Amino acid sequence: MKFFIDTANLDQIREAQDLGVLDGVTTNPSLMAKEGITGRNNILKHYVDICNIVDGDVSAEVIATDLKGMIKEGEELAELHEQIVVKIPMIKEGIKAIKYFSDHGIRTNCTLVFSAGQALLAAKAGATYVSPFIGRLDDISTDGLNLISEIRLIYDNYGFDTQILAASIRHTMHVLECAKIGSDVMTGPLSSIEGLLKHPLTDMGLAKFLEDYKKGN
Numbered sequence: 001m002k003f004f005i006d007t008a009n010l011d012q013i014r015e016a017q018d019l020g021v022l023d024g025v026t027t028n029p030s031l032m033a034k035e036g037i038t039g040r041n042n043i044l045k046h047y048v049d050i051c052n053i054v055d056g057d058v059s060a061e062v063i064a065t066d067l068k069g070m071i072k073e074g075e076e077l078a079e080l081h082e083q084i085v086v087k088i089p090m091i092k093e094g095i096k097a098i099k100y101f102s103d104h105g106i107r108t109n110c111t112l113v114f115s116a117g118q119a120l121l122a123a124k125a126g127a128t129y130v131s132p133f134i135g136r137l138d139d140i141s142t143d144g145l146n147l148i149s150e151i152r153l154i155y156d157n158y159g160f161d162t163q164i165l166a167a168s169i170r171h172t173m174h175v176l177e178c179a180k181i182g183s184d185v186m187t188g189p190l191s192s193i194e195g196l197l198k199h200p201l202t203d204m205g206l207a208k209f210l211e212d213y214k215k216g217n
Contacts, residue, residue: 001179002056004187006167008035008046012190013053019193024056026109026131026167026187028087029063044080051081051170059109059129061087062097070097078106085128087110090118095125102126109165116150123155123162129185135168135177145177152182172196 002023005016008031016022019024027050032038037046047060060080062073074086074097086101087109088094098108102125109129110122114137122130132151134144166178169188172195178186186192 001164001183002185003193004056004059004165004185005190005193006031006187007189008032008037008050010049010053013050016190016193017054021186021193022054022056023052024058024083024187025054026059026087026165028061028111044076047077047084048080051083054083056083057085057087057107058083059087061111062089065091065093066091067093067096067100070094071100071192074101074106074108087111087131088113088127089211090122095121098125098127111167114147116147117152119147119151119162119164120154123158123160127162129163129165131133131165131167131187133168134166134174135170137168138170143150145174148178148181148183 003021004024004026005013005022006026008027032043037043048139051058053091054076060077062070063071064070070088077084077086085107088097090110090112098110101108107128109131110127111131113130113132119130128203137144137147148164148166163184165185165187166183167187169175169186169192175186175192
């Protein structure tokens, strides 16, 4: 499973990259604003800065919701860097845009997916990634992980190449459960990745080893 980090914070991206397990980055206008990145030119520059840190794909989101606007923005984003994947919302015009980009060799990430039907349409249109938001489904007492299972079954049934990118990951258990189900990618905060490092028996064992070493020296 690929590990993406969902942030616009360059320090966190560097830290995840230094860990040696980072495969890419996802971000959005809200995450940009959280880091104080506003204005079209500043946002575009920040995408390039992210691409210069990581080795893998970087999802860059369009703001337009009309077909013409999404195509214009998406082509501009794709020209920024070869690692850019154009992030398109799951709406009717978005599906049309994904088909256009697929036909023109531009990779896409269909975002804000909340049903298996939406994921099926995105795959049919040729999306590179589809992003079901499992955490937001959990927030409304719906099983987000079950959606990943449904999409995995449908994609396997028909051999779709679209990768399932589990988004809105909230914690380490989300990461593990998505890995069990067969999600191709997960994107979440740095804490959800670093949480995989932690186990009290590891800490206790290391402390014991060091204690015994000091006794013998």
